[in-house]
Amino acid sequence: MAQAAETRKRGKAREPSVNQPDLMGAYRTMLLIRRFEEKAGQLYGMGLIGGFCHLYIGQEAVVTGMQMAAGEGDQVITSYRDHGHMLAAGMEARGVMAELTGRSGGYSRGKGGSMHMFSKEKNFFGGHGIVGAQVSLGNGLAFSNMYRGNDRVSFTYFGEGASNQGQVYESFNLAALLKLPTVFIIENNRYGMGTSVERSSGSHDLSKNGAPWGIPGLKVNGMDVLAVREAAETAVAHCRAGKGPYLLEVETYRYRGHSMSDPARYRTREEVQAMRSQHDCIESARHRLEALGVEETAFKAIDDEVKGIVQDAADFAQTSPEPDEAELWTDVLVED
Amino acid sequence: MATQILMPALSPTMTEGKLAKWLKAVGDDVKAGDVIAEIETDKATMEVEAVDEGKISQILVPEGTEGVAVNTPIAVLSMNGEAFSPAPVATPAPVAAAVLAALPAPVLAPVVAPVVAPVLAAVEDKDWGPTKPTTVREALRDAMALEMRRDGDVFLLGEEVAQYQGAYKISQGLLDEFGAKRVIDTPITEHGFAGMAVGAALNGLKPIVEFMTFNFAMQAMDHIINSAAKTLYMSGGQMGCPIVFRGPNGAASRVGAQHSQCYASWYAHVPGLKVVSPWSSADAKGLLRAAIRDPNPVIFLENEMLYGQTFDCPVDDDFILPIGKAKVERAGTHVTIVAFSVMVGVALEAAKVLSEQGIEAEVINLRSLRPLDTATIVESVKKTNRVVMVEEGWPFAGIGAEVAMQVIEHAFDWLDAPPVRVHGLDVPLPYAANLEKLALPQPGWVVDAVQKIV
Numbered sequence A: 001m002a003q004a005a006e007t008r009k010r011g012k013a014r015e016p017s018v019n020q021p022d023l024m025g026a027y028r029t030m031l032l033i034r035r036f037e038e039k040a041g042q043l044y045g046m047g048l049i050g051g052f053c054h055l056y057i058g059q060e061a062v063v064t065g066m067q068m069a070a071g072e073g074d075q076v077i078t079s080y081r082d083h084g085h086m087l088a089a090g091m092e093a094r095g096v097m098a099e100l101t102g103r104s105g106g107y108s109r110g111k112g113g114s115m116h117m118f119s120k121e122k123n124f125f126g127g128h129g130i131v132g133a134q135v136s137l138g139n140g141l142a143f144s145n146m147y148r149g150n151d152r153v154s155f156t157y158f159g160e161g162a163s164n165q166g167q168v169y170e171s172f173n174l175a176a177l178l179k180l181p182t183v184f185i186i187e188n189n190r191y192g193m194g195t196s197v198e199r200s201s202g203s204h205d206l207s208k209n210g211a212p213w214g215i216p217g218l219k220v221n222g223m224d225v226l227a228v229r230e231a232a233e234t235a236v237a238h239c240r241a242g243k244g245p246y247l248l249e250v251e252t253y254r255y256r257g258h259s260m261s262d263p264a265r266y267r268t269r270e271e272v273q274a275m276r277s278q279h280d281c282i283e284s285a286r287h288r289l290e291a292l293g294v295e296e297t298a299f300k301a302i303d304d305e306v307k308g309i310v311q312d313a314a315d316f317a318q319t320s321p322e323p324d325e326a327e328l329w330t331d332v333l334v335e336d
Numbered sequence B: 001m002a003t004q005i006l007m008p009a010l011s012p013t014m015t016e017g018k019l020a021k022w023l024k025a026v027g028d029d030v031k032a033g034d035v036i037a038e039i040e041t042d043k044a045t046m047e048v049e050a051v052d053e054g055k056i057s058q059i060l061v062p063e064g065t066e067g068v069a070v071n072t073p074i075a076v077l078s079m080n081g082e083a084f085s086p087a088p089v090a091t092p093a094p095v096a097a098a099v100l101a102a103l104p105a106p107v108l109a110p111v112v113a114p115v116v117a118p119v120l121a122a123v124e125d126k127d128w129g130p131t132k133p134t135t136v137r138e139a140l141r142d143a144m145a146l147e148m149r150r151d152g153d154v155f156l157l158g159e160e161v162a163q164y165q166g167a168y169k170i171s172q173g174l175l176d177e178f179g180a181k182r183v184i185d186t187p188i189t190e191h192g193f194a195g196m197a198v199g200a201a202l203n204g205l206k207p208i209v210e211f212m213t214f215n216f217a218m219q220a221m222d223h224i225i226n227s228a229a230k231t232l233y234m235s236g237g238q239m240g241c242p243i244v245f246r247g248p249n250g251a252a253s254r255v256g257a258q259h260s261q262c263y264a265s266w267y268a269h270v271p272g273l274k275v276v277s278p279w280s281s282a283d284a285k286g287l288l289r290a291a292i293r294d295p296n297p298v299i300f301l302e303n304e305m306l307y308g309q310t311f312d313c314p315v316d317d318d319f320i321l322p323i324g325k326a327k328v329e330r331a332g333t334h335v336t337i338v339a340f341s342v343m344v345g346v347a348l349e350a351a352k353v354l355s356e357q358g359i360e361a362e363v364i365n366l367r368s369l370r371p372l373d374t375a376t377i378v379e380s381v382k383k384t385n386r387v388v389m390v391e392e393g394w395p396f397a398g399i400g401a402e403v404a405m406q407v408i409e410h411a412f413d414w415l416d417a418p419p420v421r422v423h424g425l426d427v428p429l430p431y432a433a434n435l436e437k438l439a440l441p442q443p444g445w446v447v448d449a450v451q452k453i454v
Helices: A002-013 A020-045 A060-068 A083-088 A093-100 A133-148 A166-178 A225-240 A269-279 A281-291 A296-319 A325-329 B095-102 B136-150 B174-178 B190-202 B216-229 B264-268 B281-293 B343-356 B374-384 B399-414 B433-439 B443-453
Strands: A075-078 A124-127 A154-159 A182-188 A217-221 A246-251 B002-006 B016-022 B035-040 B045-049 B054-059 B065-069 B073-078 B131-135 B154-158 B183-185 B206-210 B244-248 B274-276 B298-302 B310-314 B327-330 B335-339 B361-365 B368-370 B387-390 B420-422
Touching: A020 A060, A020 A083, A020 A093, A020 A225, A020 A281, A020 A296, A060 A075, A060 A083, A060 A154, A060 A182, A060 A225, A060 A281, A075 A083, A075 A133, A083 A093, A083 A124, A093 A296, A124 A133, A133 A154, A133 A166, A133 A182, A133 B190, A133 B216, A166 A182, A166 B190, A182 A225, A217 A225, A225 A246, A225 A281, B035 B073, B131 B136, B131 B281, B136 B154, B136 B174, B136 B281, B136 B310, B154 B174, B154 B190, B174 B183, B190 B206, B190 B216, B216 B244, B244 B281, B264 B274, B264 B298, B264 B368, B264 B399, B274 B281, B281 B298, B281 B310, B327 B343, B327 B374, B335 B343, B335 B374, B335 B443, B343 B361, B343 B387, B343 B443, B361 B374, B374 B387, B374 B399, B387 B399, B387 B443, B399 B420, B420 B443
Parallel strands: A075 A124, A075 A154, A154 A182, A182 A246, A217 A246, B154 B183, B154 B206, B206 B244, B244 B298, B274 B298, B335 B361, B335 B387, B387 B420
Antiparallel strands: B002 B073, B016 B035, B016 B065, B035 B045, B054 B073, B131 B310, B274 B368, B327 B361
16 A cells, blocks of 8 residues: 555654654643643543543653554554543544533543543544453454555553453464554553552563563653654554564553542552652653753743643533433444 | 632542541642642542642631532632732532532433334235255355355454364355455454454454354453444444354253353343344345344354254345344244244244144244344234243243233233243253253243143
């Protein structure tokens, strides 16, 4: 495919070192995710968002860095901590926020909620509430790429908690056996709900979890968006070349609780504060940009733009009407 | 600029909580992420973090206050370095009512709920012309081959479907014709390959997943229900899942409890799925073609005991049957016997015996379990005024129970006797030959059941 070949060429031509416009774009995406999630937390506190709401604050560099290596048509699939992935995939903040509030303007017209959103147009395949299920499904996306003979890649995200599910290992086996173009991305934020990785995993290096099947793996600093991008490029190039799956263990940290109702007693405030003050992905990107000579006014412009987008999304999410009652009965089956 | 800090909702069920402790005092500076207070919810004690930067200019709700409603202003934050002055803030009214008013009203009853499904007029079967004797096994194979020739997005995967030619030889010859790209042997990994197939379907391919038996599909249940059946709804109609899960269901012969279960009522319970269960070769061929073309996930429940049986099957290349339409296999006037899959044969045998006794039974082959062809059943019961439901599976919450309820809802006034169920015994299926025979419905059971109500 001509288009795919071009994508590959673009990927190779990209500078591995710091490139100011790229980094500026990444900074903007990370900031958008952070501000969006802070606003979601606020709306939850006001009772405007119901049920479960899992925030991505702290982990923004992971999906942002990965998307820097993505090409046209590559698919993204993840768990229920999915707002950041949707924004990074190019979905509109309005539609995501309105889904959180359960309104008709949401991506699923209010029928999915925080954990279940999709966009065929942006190749975002959810948004899955059963821990680990998206890993098998992500293999299916990769399978469809292989079946159709294109060189698109499936970005399949899951947490270190999900990495203990049996179907993850079934998926490693299938991906290796069928040489599926899947990048498995373990977002290791150290805690599966309240259980630390030390208390949940017998494997001490999750990047090697695919080793029995010969799946190459890398451990990546997930608080550094450029480190993530670099690893993503290696992984994606491997998959596009038809060499089968690749595994990235991206070490990251969520600042907030597992969900909004998590009192987070299993870790100390000092631990959280240390990550926030010393390893924050947005701060470190900003320092890099400052070193490259980016001025305060440029940051201010991005700040204002992002704030505007998020405020607009929040306004839309509160004014968009609730779904029509007839929606209760639509989309159960595709009618012939 | 001053902003109010509101009592936050900190769990899906919290409407009020106790403001247990203030960790900041009036005049304190706070920045985003600082813990400012502790709140006891219905579930736990939670820390409240500041969202904005500023200085606490007023505390509106003292610590120790119980029953503080969500969204009550609890403090005031001065922002942007404005001069510290206790801002005049309206005393919060008793807030519970205001908060509730802001929340969407609960939908008490669905307005357009088709609690009782509309019964449409029963549709006559189309005449497909010449037939030839065909085994159910051949019919299934032919259906897949025809659809795979027709649509390049259709492929088959499962254990032993390719090189071995199918554990029950259903996929015989398909590897030769369509190659390893479209006829795919999987490892023994039901959860993994079912999920992979669903993922491929979400992206537009049309997989046929063969389970060596539906007993093994329990390993894949999460993907069948949560991923395949619900995604269309959860995505607001964006992402459908055109997939067929097929394989033998129910008891075979002396394979013990773990390999002998009927899953009809399990799957028929789930909105978002279609469930089909063929009896004859024509059913198998016509319905499998329809299932493969259907844009929804279809559960296709076969029966091993039928694979080798021969029936006349239309030879027309376009032959296809509609999902959701039952077939009257034998006309009668005294009683309606409703069955599906292998039990259609049992019902017909019973009808023959009954006929010798002067009782003419109408036998309905359901073919589809979801959607259920209530129209055909009701039309028949209005004529016979009696109904016996036959199924191989367990009685509790079974298909028979549902059919009986449909008859009660739609034809109660026509009934001259209570609906009767014939079913497999409510035990795990035993291995011993004599016990197994005692546990599964026999024609004699159906005859007895009919005699009780006629």
